[in-house]
Amino acid sequence: MTEKANTAGDIRMKGSGYYSLATTGAKIVIDGVTPMVLDALDAMDIVDDGKVFAMADMGCADGGTSIDMIGKALRHVRNRAPLKPLTMTYTDLPRNDFSQVFQIVHGLTEIPAYAPEIDNLFVFASGTSFHQRIFPANSLNLGFSATASHYISERPGPISNHVHMVGAKGAERAAYAEQGRADWMRILGNRAAELVSGGRLILVNFCRDEQGRYLGGTEGVNMFDTFDRLWRALADDGAITMAEYEATVFPQYYRDVEECSAPLVDPNNPVYQAGLRLDHIETKVIDCPYRLDYEKHGDAVKFAKEYIPTLRSWSESVFFSGLSTERPLEERTDIIDRFYDSYENFVRESPEGQGMDYVHTYMVIHKV
Numbered sequence: 001m002t003e004k005a006n007t008a009g010d011i012r013m014k015g016s017g018y019y020s021l022a023t024t025g026a027k028i029v030i031d032g033v034t035p036m037v038l039d040a041l042d043a044m045d046i047v048d049d050g051k052v053f054a055m056a057d058m059g060c061a062d063g064g065t066s067i068d069m070i071g072k073a074l075r076h077v078r079n080r081a082p083l084k085p086l087t088m089t090y091t092d093l094p095r096n097d098f099s100q101v102f103q104i105v106h107g108l109t110e111i112p113a114y115a116p117e118i119d120n121l122f123v124f125a126s127g128t129s130f131h132q133r134i135f136p137a138n139s140l141n142l143g144f145s146a147t148a149s150h151y152i153s154e155r156p157g158p159i160s161n162h163v164h165m166v167g168a169k170g171a172e173r174a175a176y177a178e179q180g181r182a183d184w185m186r187i188l189g190n191r192a193a194e195l196v197s198g199g200r201l202i203l204v205n206f207c208r209d210e211q212g213r214y215l216g217g218t219e220g221v222n223m224f225d226t227f228d229r230l231w232r233a234l235a236d237d238g239a240i241t242m243a244e245y246e247a248t249v250f251p252q253y254y255r256d257v258e259e260c261s262a263p264l265v266d267p268n269n270p271v272y273q274a275g276l277r278l279d280h281i282e283t284k285v286i287d288c289p290y291r292l293d294y295e296k297h298g299d300a301v302k303f304a305k306e307y308i309p310t311l312r313s314w315s316e317s318v319f320f321s322g323l324s325t326e327r328p329l330e331e332r333t334d335i336i337d338r339f340y341d342s343y344e345n346f347v348r349e350s351p352e353g354q355g356m357d358y359v360h361t362y363m364v365i366h367k368v
């Protein structure tokens with residue numbers, strides 16, 4: 001993997017609590033998964049034998065979006081096994097704002113926290129990529145991950161005329177599909193080794209659903225096409241170079257239901273052979289909460305001001321990393337501000353049909 005292609009350095013959610021404050025939709029998604037997580041726990045054999053019950057949130061960002069779900073899950077285990085030591089490990093890439101995770105989990109922010117209220121609970125963090133092994137073999141009871149495993153470990157090549165694989169065609173699209181397939185196998189293979197027998201994975205992934213819909217690409221204005229158009233406009237204006245435009249590609253692949261399921265249902269697949277089985281998969285669309293608000297208040301200025309930070313929280317690092325490091329930092333920051341300002345102006349001037357609906361697969365997996 002080349003230095004240039006490796007993606008770990010340029011994926012970063014905005015820190016200092018910005019991520020959770022700006023991503024209402026991601027929290028709605030995770031809160032909605034709570035019954036699925038509790039059902040998965042009910043299906044597990046949890047014995048109050050003094051042995052550790054280990055849970056993980058992989059690709060946690062600042063931990064704020066999953067805080068309520070995880071608190072409920074850990075309390076659920078505690079109720080079933082009052083004396084069981086619990087461990088909760090938050091994992092993300094090394095540049096993640098882990099300090100913010102600990103502040104949220106231990107109740108140092110205004111967000112209600114579970115850690116101070118659950119006894120015999122040990123909270124940890126890991127900066128190891130989920131494309132690698134994070135935990136020792138047979139040590140993880142419940143693995144959770146939301147809205148993260150679409151991040152591929154490397155960009156398999158450029159995408160002409162677009163910033164995202166949803167706009168890629170032909171061989172370029174196929175290269176991203178192959179990277180997505182190989183990474184998914186690696187993610188699942190690693191988790192298969194880590195899970196205890198009878199352990200569960202709850203994975204909620206951005207996807208392309210049965211109708212071809214994806215994040216920000218449901219109906220109305222397409223978000224990734226807009227990103228591409230506005231970024232290219234900066235190149236057309238000479239604010240960025242064509243080389244910078246071409247260097248900007250989201251390191252992501254959105255898998256469909258078949259691609260998500262394949263390693264788990266094919267007896268010849270190494271993931272299946274490692275013991276992982278698919279219990280459940282479904283797709284759901286969660287409406288963009290900012291658009292729903294706009295439909296109530298009708299104020300386009302307010303909509304644009306509230307909506308753009310959610311896009312910025314997860315996309316800014318990708319556009320930033322497309323810019324030449326020969327530009328002074330201040331200049332790069334100005335270009336990024338100008339880019340998101342242009343998106344905000346666009347929403348303010350044409351609010352109808354704007355929004356970022358979430359489109360996910362929801363998967364429950366167990367290890368035999």
Ligand SMILES: C[S@@+](CC[C@H](N)C(=O)[O-])C[C@H]1O[C@@H](n2cnc3c(N)ncnc32)[C@H](O)[C@@H]1O
Binds near residue numbers: 011013066093
């Ligand atoms: C869109 S955020 C989702 C955060 C949170 N799970 C949620 O649903 O609100 C994606 C997260 O995945 C993390 N991520 C991306 N690639 C990763 C990798 N290879 N290993 C671990 N985390 C990764 C990002 O750093 C980011 O925090």
